[in-house]
Amino acid sequence: MAMNLSATEHRAPQEIAEIIAGRLRLRSEVLERIEVAPPGYINLTVKRELWFRVLAEIEAQGEQYGRSTLGRGQRVLLEFVSANPTGPLHMGHGRGAAVGGALANLLRSAGYNVSTEYYINDAGRQVHLMAASVTAVQNPTSAPEDGYKGAYIVDLAKQLQEKQQAGVLRTGLTNSEVAEWASSQLLNDIKTDLQAFNLRFDRWFSEQKELFNSGAVTQALDWLRQHGYLFEQDGALWFRSTTFGDDKDRVVRKQDGEYTYLASDIAYHRDKLARGYDLLINIWGADHHGYIPRMQAVVEAFGYPKDRLKVILVQIVNLLRGGRRVTMSKRAGELITLREVIEEVGADAAKFIFLTRRADSQLDFDLELAKQKSAENPVYYVQYAHARVASLFRVAAERRVPVQRTSEVDWSVLSSPDDLELIKPLAEYPALIESSAQALEPHRLTYYLQDLAARLHAYYYKHRILPPALEQELDNQDNLKASAHEADQERKRETLTPALTAARLCLFRNVQAVIQNGLGILGVSAPERM
RNA sequence: GCGCCCGUAGCUCAGUUGGAUAGAGCGUCGGGCUUCGAACCCGCAGGUCGCAGGUUCAAGUCCUGCCGGGCGCACCA
Structure with a gap:
């Protein structure tokens, strides 16, 4: 922002950044740190406890988490x-x-x-x-x-x-x-x-x-004829699509009297438009891409902006x-x-x-x-993360470990950077849904879920969630002695308190909820066991 | 010839509408299960973002031109 302003304000971006940063410091009840970095970045560090509010929000909103009003209820027809x-x-x-x-x-x-x-x-x-x-x-x-x-x-x-x-x-x-x-x-x-x-x-x-049976094709063509967008030549009937930026005009009725597919598509899209949709989306095979200008010409001929029709090529x-x-x-x-x-x-x-x-x-x-049910198959990787959390809660129930609501959890015990690594993507989820929807690119969600699952797996390996069963408790100390592994070392040092267990369970439950939510959008199941 | 799409690690691909040191998976190499699910994790190596200009404080991202690949250019669907 400071760098964009520097052009109009005629001052060095870093100078502007300092001014903005100074103002922000005055009301920093949510910010931990505000730093200016060259050439004019303002780095904001939000207070740690703020991140944990995301978890409460996920729990409160349940399946609604990630929903937004971006589309403002606009009517979309997806064919x-x-x-x-x-x-x-x-x-x-x-x-x-x-x-x-x-x-x-x-x-x-x-x-x-x-x-x-x-x-x-x-x-x-x-x-x-x-x-x-x-x-x-x-x-x-x-x-x-x-x-x-x-x-x-x-x-x-x-x-x-x-x-x-x-x-x-x-x-x-x-x-x-x-x-x-x-x-x-x-x-x-x-x-x-x-x-x-x-x-x-x-x-x-x-x-x-x-x-055809309803007469919609002839009606649509009549409408175009009345508006001067049709003409006859060489015994065929043509749509003057060049008026609307197409390379050449297109035949709608052949010499032999048969209609071309374009005639049906004109009628079909006229029908769609008449039904009052704010946006028409068609998904086509990529080999049809040459067809887009002529369909957008059709949309314009009927008096709508051509971007009323968007085409996704597969x-x-x-x-x-x-x-x-x-x-x-x-x-x-x-x-x-x-x-x-x-x-x-x-x-x-x-x-x-x-x-x-x-x-x-x-x-x-x-x-x-x-x-293959292996690492090479990304489906199982993500589903496994979901099932793993489910399994964790099954074991928790067996061992009678108390499960707390998000509001009851003491978040101060989650003091590791790993906790934030897991929470940050959850906070970003609603924005991801919005940007993916806006770009009409569902694959972004697929990548997001793989990343989130990876973070969950890594966390799971590194940190213990549940206290061991009673019979295992005695030799717990000796287990990890020989491991030179960093994560193992860290896990060994950690003392697992009931509060920590409760907080981590809660964290996991919310990660699981977002995975389930995302898989649901992809139309993929989120199994409890695999 | 004209138009559209693409060119990012050895391979397959991401890169959130122009922001800081370009990321995953697979593959190679090495390491990790006596615990809550190893269908998992950790580490090493790997890059002139096709090439050359341009716009910008800032370009993988925008513009132009080349090179290379795909697809279209029907009175077929």
């Missing part, structure tokens, strides 16, 4: 996954799902009013291609050139045939009818998979029903097994599905690993590593 109902979810969708779920929770924690939505792309070429592929199983010569392959297509064909033989479905369905039936089957599978991933959506939005996932690349060929239908991954490594590990990188950077996902 994610939105995979076409033409096949099962794969790893890329899983990453989008993990990021979206965590982001929704994060924004809610930061005081936003979030709705989640899945856009079902159940109209157009892809579902019809899928349907034709299903039909072609009976009659291979009719197989479409770029058709879908894979076991699930054969399964669908078999199911269809059975239904027809049983008279549930009539024979001689049109391709559109097959498409409708098959895509709804696949959508059910997708819903099941997302449930297995502990994700739910507030709304499932059907392109076919809610945009990069691809490289699937590995023991360091070796697992090849994924969509063409041959051999891609590893999200379901298979959840079954193999579990939803918690999958989610956490998806959230260990910024969304916009490529991610290596090693199945063997994700399964």
